[in-house]
Amino acid sequence: MAKQNLDMTIIKVITPIILVLTVLMTGCGVNSNLMFKTPKDFAGYDSIPMSPAYEYRISPDDRVELKIYTNNGSKLIDFSSGGNTNETAIARSSNISLDYLVRKDGFAELPVIGDVLLSGKTIQEAQETLKTLYSSQYVDPFVQVRVINKRVIVFSGNGAEAAVVPLVNQNTTLMEALALAGGIAERGRSKHIKIMRQTPQKREVYLVDLSTLDGLYYADMIVQANDYIYVEPVKQISREVVQEIAPIITVISSAAVIITVITTLK
Missing domain, CATH: 3.10.560.10 (Outer membrane lipoprotein wza domain like)
Known part of the structure; x- marks a missing residue:
């Protein structure tokens, strides 16, 4: 009887200790998927811009859609026909649009004129640059540029x-x-x-x-x-703590039952 009482006392003492250690060990995993935490006094409501304060600038890995018209927009140049530099090469459909990758070095390989540095330029700056470059090949080119992977x-x-x-x-x-x-x-x-x-x-x-x-x-x-x-x-502390320690509690409870049964049979 004394041995049985000793075993039960050990179980009662050890079990709470194991539970406390379990909570401490799993606590760091509770709500661990929360990101971008800010202090409670974070003043992020001040000066919220209703529209972007800075114009978007083309970046490496962007894909730019390019359309070019001759005679200040009257004719669309067809690059799908093999890059014919003749200004009379007109697209079969006004809906044609091709896109080009801005490489890591900031350049994009474009029809007729080859590599052009586009990274760091606004859309307007890119259009003006391309208009100047294509002026050597076409009469009064009208250039439209659009970043399609924003x-x-x-x-x-x-x-x-x-x-x-x-x-x-x-x-x-x-x-x-x-x-x-x-x-x-x-x-x-x-x-x-x-x-x-x-x-x-x-x-x-x-x-x-x-x-x-x-x-x-x-x-x-x-x-x-x-x-x-x-x-x-919303933080779910209690729910996640229960999910974390539930398997461990089950193991502890099963072990306690086994010890009790063994002690009783002795």
Whole structure:
């Protein structure tokens, strides 16, 4: 009887210690998928830009769509016919558009004129550069350039889910970007939406609250290429702790039962 009481005492003492150690060991894994944490006094609501303060500049790995018209826009040059430099080479369809990759070195290989440095230029600057270069081959060229792989990354607030949203329209709003990503997830906090935007100096962080009608003003802010839109998820501490320690509790309980049975049979 004394031995049985001793065994039960050991079990009662060891079990809480194991549970405490288990919580301490698993605590670092609870809500570990949360990103971009900011202090509670973070002043990210100040000076939220409703439209981009900086014009987008072409970057390496961008794909640029190029259209060129002669006579200041009256004729579309057809590059699909093998790069004929004759200005009378007109596209079979006005819907033709070809795109070209901006390489790591910032250059893009374009028809007729070869390599051209496009990285670092705004769309307007690129069009002016190409207009000058193509003037040696065509009469009064009219150049249109468009970056076709501009996108934003949206984390909808479900922790593990994200979406890459192409910016088809130049004036895509925050609300449109969220809608294209599937909206705010059930676990997402509409009160804490972070927009992280790259500027020439650093990546700025803005906080937007869409939980009330007052936030409708910020829903119309224009997103910019390479913005990160992060809907902060609701923390689920108790649920995740239980999920982490449930298997260990099961093992401890099973061990306690086995020890009790063995002790009783002695």
